[in-house]
Amino acid sequence: MASDVLPQHDSESTSLATKYQRSISWKLLLLSFLVLLVAGSFVFDVASGPAALSWLEVLNGLFQADAVEGAVRVIIWDVRLPQALLAVVVGACLGLAGAEMQTVLNNPLASPFTLGIGAAATLGASLVIVFQFSLFGLPSTIILPLAAFVMSALAALLILFLSRHFGAAVHTVVLFGIALLFGLNAIVGLLQFVADAEAVQQIVFWTMGSLARAGMAEVTLVAAVLLLALPFSMRQSWAMTALLSGEEQAHSMGIKVSRLRLMVLMRVSVLTAAALAFVGEIGFIGLVAPHIARLLLGEDHRFFLPGSALAGALLLSLSSIASKMLIPGVLIPVGIITALVGIPLFIALIIKRGRTL
Amino acid sequence: MSTLQVDNLSVRYGKHQVLNQLNFGPVKAGQLIGVIGRNGAGKSTLLKAMTGLVPHQGKVSLNQQPLALLGDPQRSSQLAYLPQTLPQPSTLTAYEMVYSSFRAVAANVPRTQIEASLEAVFKQLGIHHLALRRLDQLSGGQRQMVGLAQVLTRQPQLLLLDEPTSALDLHWQLNVLQTVTQTLKQRQHIGLIAIHDINLALRFCDQLMVLADGKVLAMGNSREVLTSDLLRQAYGVEARIETCSQGRPIVLCDSADMGEHAAW
Numbered sequence: 199m200a201s202d203v204l205p206q207h208d209s210e211s212t213s214l215a216t217k218y219q220r221s222i223s224w225k226l227l228l229l230s231f232l233v234l235l236v237a238g239s240f241v242f243d244v245a246s247g248p249a250a251l252s253w254l255e256v257l258n259g260l261f262q263a264d265a266v267e268g269a270v271r272v273i274i275w276d277v278r279l280p281q282a283l284l285a286v287v288v289g290a291c292l293g294l295a296g297a298e299m300q301t302v303l304n305n306p307l308a309s310p311f312t313l314g315i316g317a318a319a320t321l322g323a324s325l326v327i328v329f330q331f332s333l334f335g336l337p338s339t340i341i342l343p344l345a346a347f348v349m350s351a352l353a354a355l356l357i358l359f360l361s362r363h364f365g366a367a368v369h370t371v372v373l374f375g376i377a378l379l380f381g382l383n384a385i386v387g388l389l390q391f392v393a394d395a396e397a398v399q400q401i402v403f404w405t406m407g408s409l410a411r412a413g414m415a416e417v418t419l420v421a422a423v424l425l426l427a428l429p430f431s432m433r434q435s436w437a438m439t440a441l442l443s444g445e446e447q448a449h450s451m452g453i454k455v456s457r458l459r460l461m462v463l464m465r466v467s468v469l470t471a472a473a474l475a476f477v478g479e480i481g482f483i484g485l486v487a488p489h490i491a492r493l494l495l496g497e498d499h500r501f502f503l504p505g506s507a508l509a510g511a512l513l514l515s516l517s518s519i520a521s522k523m524l525i526p527g528v529l530i531p532v533g534i535i536t537a538l539v540g541i542p543l544f545i546a547l548i549i550k551r552g553r554t555l
Numbered sequence: 556m557s558t559l560q561v562d563n564l565s566v567r568y569g570k571h572q573v574l575n576q577l578n579f580g581p582v583k584a585g586q587l588i589g590v591i592g593r594n595g596a597g598k599s600t601l602l603k604a605m606t607g608l609v610p611h612q613g614k615v616s617l618n619q620q621p622l623a624l625l626g627d628p629q630r631s632s633q634l635a636y637l638p639q640t641l642p643q644p645s646t647l648t649a650y651e652m653v654y655s656s657f658r659a660v661a662a663n664v665p666r667t668q669i670e671a672s673l674e675a676v677f678k679q680l681g682i683h684h685l686a687l688r689r690l691d692q693l694s695g696g697q698r699q700m701v702g703l704a705q706v707l708t709r710q711p712q713l714l715l716l717d718e719p720t721s722a723l724d725l726h727w728q729l730n731v732l733q734t735v736t737q738t739l740k741q742r743q744h745i746g747l748i749a750i751h752d753i754n755l756a757l758r759f760c761d762q763l764m765v766l767a768d769g770k771v772l773a774m775g776n777s778r779e780v781l782t783s784d785l786l787r788q789a790y791g792v793e794a795r796i797e798t799c800s801q802g803r804p805i806v807l808c809d810s811a812d813m814g815e816h817a818a819w
Contacts, residue, residue, distance in 0.1 A: 214677060214686045215670035218650050221687070304643075440659035442645045443652060443705065446638040450606050451660045452631030496646045496689070498655065 225501045228494050232508040236286060239515040243282035246519050248527045249273050276413075284412040284476070285518040285532070286511040287420045289483055291473035293510020294424070295466040296484030297491065297503055298431060301438045302462045303361060304445075305371050307547060309485035310470040313357050313375030315350045316481065317382040319474045320404050322349030324386050327400045328393040343419075343475035351467035353378060358463055404478035407533020409518055416476040423472035427465050428507070434458060435499035442497060480533045482540020483510050483517075489547065513539075557584045557618055557712040559745045564613035566597075566604050566769075573600045575769040577613070582762070584743040587736055589750055589760030589777065593790055596766040598749035599639060602715045605747070606636040617713050617745075631660050635711035639718045639749075641698045642705070644691035649682070649701040652690060656705050669708075676708045679734055695722040703731060707738060714739065714746040720755065728752070732759040753806045757781070765789045778804055787812065 245256045251270060259266045259274035266274075296309040310316050322345035325331065326338065333341055360374045386405070390398050403411075437458055441448045448455050474480065490513075491505030517535040524530055560580035566573045574597045582588060590598045604611040607622065607630065615622045622630055642652060650673065657669050677683045682700045690698055699722045706714060716735070720728040736759050739746050750756045756763055756777065763780050765772040767789050773780050781804070786794040791812040799805050 213670075214650055214674050214683065215667075217687055218654070218670070221648075436655055436659045436662070439647065439651070439655035442647055443642050443656055443702070444638060444640055446603075446608060446636070446640065447642070447656070447702070447705070448659075449608050450631060450634070450636035450638075451656055452627035453659055454627065492646050496648065496651065498647065498651050 222501075225495050225498070229501060229505060229508065232494075232505060232512065236508055236511045236515060239512055239519065240282050240286055243285060243515050243519050244274065244278045246522050247273070247278055248522070248529070280412040280414050280417050281409040281518065282515065283414075283417045284409050284420065285514045287417060287424055288409075288473040288477055288480065289487070289510040289512070289514025290507040291420060291424050291427075291469040291510070292480065292484040292514070293487030293491070294427065294431060294503060294507040295469040295473070296486075296510070297488035297499075297506035298438070298462045299466050299484070300488050301441060301497075301499070302459045303357070303371055304441075306489070307372045307485070307544075308375070309482070309488075310350070310466060311479070311481040311483075312372060312379075312485055312544070313353070314378030314382055315353045315357075315467065315470050316474060316479050316484075317379050317386070318349040318353030319346035319471050320401075320479050321382050321386055321389075322346040322471070323404050323475070323478075324389045324393075324401045325349075327404075328389050328397045343471055346475050347467055347471035350471045351464060353382070354463040354467045358459060404474075405533075406531035407474075407478040407480040407536070408529075408531040409477055409521075410529060410531075412476060420472050420476065423468060424507075427469055428504075430461075430465060431503050432500070434461070435503055438462075438499045438503075439497065478531075478533060480514065480536050482536050482544060483513050485547075486540055486543050487513055489543075557743060557745050558582065559713060560614075560616045560619075561605070562614045562616075564601070564604055564611060564615065566600050566609055566611045573597050573769050574604060574611070577601065577769070577771055579764060579771060579774055580616075582745050584745060585740045586761040587739055587746040587748060587759060589748055589756035589763045590766060591750060591753060591756055591763055591789070592766035592772075596789075597769040598766055599717050600769075601766070602636060602717050602747060602749055605713075606634065606715055608636070628660070632709075633711060634713040634715060635706035635709045636715040637702055637706045637717060637719055639721065641695055641722060642690060642702045644693075644698070646689050646691060648687050648689055649693065649697075649704070650677075650686040652701060653677075653705045653708055657708055660709060672708050672710065673704075676704050679738075680704055680707070681730060696724065696727060699723060700727065700731070703735075707734070710742060710744075712744045714744060716746065716748040718749055718751065720750070720752070728755060735759075753781070753786075757804055757806065781806065 245253055251273065255266055255270055256274060259270050263271050263275065292310065299308045300306055323342050326342045326345045331341055356378065357374055361371045364370060386401065390401055437453045440451055440453060441455065445455055487510035488506040490509040491502055495501040495505040517532050521530045521532045521535045559582040562578055564574055564577040590601060592598055600609060603609045605615050617633055653673055654669060677686050680700055680703060682704065685693060685697055690701065699719065703719055720731055723731060732755060735746060760777045762775060763777045764774040765785060772789055773785055781796050783794055783796065786792055793809045793812065795807045796804050797807055
């Protein structure tokens with residue numbers, strides 16, 4: 199031990215504060231770089247599609263809408279732009295939700311998808327689709343996300359309850375999540391069995407995950423949820439970073455850990471429900487994005503949280519591009535792309551964690 | 556100048572009474588109290604109860620003010636607790652971890668003041684070179700030193716340390732206890748340390764509190780309080796208290812009693 203704690207005097211000339219401030223500047227630079235990547239991917243997403251528009255047409259369509267043909271304008275403004283924007287905001291919501299979940303559950307394998315919260319949102323949506331619930335005369339466009347939120351919040355609370363009462367070890371929480379996932383999928387299967395053909399089609403749309411039905415109204419709603427949630431997340435960023443010291447330490451610092459967990463899981467439910475309400479189940483973004491952010495920026499949550507949101511936005515935006523380009527002329531549901539990319543990464547994470555468990 | 560008084564402190568886990576009407580104090584400023592006793596005697600529970608981590612009865616007063624009446628921010632600014640468990644490995648650097656815990660407790664303290672405090676503590680503990688390394692790249696002992704930096708930086712009036720040297724080698728055990736005692740004396744704060752190594756406790760603590768079955772078996776000046784009878788009663792061992800060549804008392808254990816004191 200003595201040898202590995204012995205000081206190396208070469209690095210002591212610069213004060214720790216200066217080095218720390220330098221590392222913060224570096225992280226801000228990396229965050230800016232991520233913003234640029236997301237912007238680049240977004241523009242490429244708008245430019246790609248079966249209509250084979252040239253870059254000039256796309257840029258003209260975006261910045262001088264009157265200078266292009268009506269069909270081009272419709273393709274860019276009514277089809278591609280909402281989809282590309284939705285990919286960015288949904289990805290950001292899922293990335294942020296995954297990062298917060300991994301911190302408060304102290305579990306790198308936690309995410310809205312792996313712990314069944316996405317499946318719970320699907321169940322909520324399926325119940326509304328099949329039974330046509332109405333509440334105070336509200337339209338289904340509001341009832342459906344609301345039901346998705348209520349179910350995902352219940353699933354988050356169930357995970358919290360189970361992990362607190364039966365152990366919060368990495369594998370325990372993930373196994374609870376898997377059990378929940380299977381259980382909810384079975385109920386959704388049962389709903390599909392009793393539903394009519396149209397309802398089944400809508401449920402299938404949910405479970406595949408697609409950006410194709412996006413409109414600017416949906417984009418605005420999801421973006422609003424993200425912009426409302428982010429300041430609350432950032433406000434708790436010190437507490438979440440301090441929570442990494444351990445629960446007892448955090449308690450002794452005056453952090454109300456149970457309240458923090460509850461607030462975060464509620465926020466995760468809102469973010470997940472808002473993100474999935476209009477695109478259906480999109481897996482693995484919430485799991486993988488925080489790991490990318492952690493690798494680039496570490497776990498100071500002032501950088502980790504926005505980094506995870508940006509990584510999520512980038513991943514889903516890239517997946518959206520891939521969904522259009524893999525088979526020319528065919529738009530593959532983006533949930534299939536994220537699953538195909540995410541599953542190998544998930545397995546890699548399990549193997550990596552397995553060595554340290 | 557801090558003072559500490561504990562009155563009728565009791566903790567029960569289900570049917571098991573872990574601490575039973577514990578009384579001690581007033582403890583004077585600048586003193587380090589060593590809490591010793593067998594596994595399960597209630598050492599960690601005492602520190603947790605004083606921190607407010609476990610439900611308890613009784614009163615813990617710092618400077619004549621009951622801690623239970625303070626709000627969370629006020630209490631956490633006056634006391635700091637280092638748990639027995641080591642800070643978990645993460646991609647945070649040691650500096651980030653200590654900085655963020657300071658920030659979480661004291662949101663309004665100027666950045667420069669926090670940075671100066673961190674610089675001083677990292678240097679004092681001799682872990683300046685570890686500051687910008689990630690916790691998942693540090694050994695258990697190194698992480699324990701980071702945990703200690705985390706509580707010392709906050710300059711609490713009451714410092715509660717649960718086995719702070721459990722993962723450290725001899726060099727760092729002495730380093731930590733020297734730093735803690737010097738800090739307490741300089742700042743006139745009070746410390747309680749749960750510790751298994753009786754000879755370290757004898758050397759560095761001003762007073763020793765011997766716990767057994769949730770009660771204070773004996774408490775007093777560390778040079779005087781220990782006797783062979785007390786060690787037999789508290790630990791179930793045959794031991795002698797000798798004086799070393801420098802005039803300090805040391806405990807030499809001869810054998811463990813396999814009879815009535817053997818069971819937990």
